[in-house]
Amino acid sequence: MHEWMPGMGWGFGPLFMIVFWILVVLGIFFLGKELMSRASEGATPQESESALEILKKRYARGEINKEEFEEKRKDLE
Numbered sequence: 177m178h179e180w181m182p183g184m185g186w187g188f189g190p191l192f193m194i195v196f197w198i199l200v201v202l203g204i205f206f207l208g209k210e211l212m213s214r215a216s217e218g219a220t221p222q223e224s225e226s227a228l229e230i231l232k233k234r235y236a237r238g239e240i241n242k243e244e245f246e247e248k249r250k251d252l253e
Contacts, residue, residue, distance in 0.1 A: 227252050 225233075228249065235245040 231240075231245065231248055231252065234240050235242075240248070
């Protein structure tokens with residue numbers, strides 16, 4: 177006769193093993209995705225905007241009024 181032994185049979189063990197391997201695969205996938213996105217960011221140099229260009233855009237969007245624009249523009253020059 178076969179005696180019952182702890183850990184044998186179809187308990188939660190196989191379920192936890194499946195969940196474990198799914199998490200491992202997802203972890204590898206997201207790690208690879210993150211590394212690829214960082215590599216692509218470094219591959220293309222991005223031009224940084226000057227402070228005056230940023231100021232002009234803020235004025236054009238209406239974030240600052242004309243007086244603030246003129247005051248800040250003088251500070252930058």
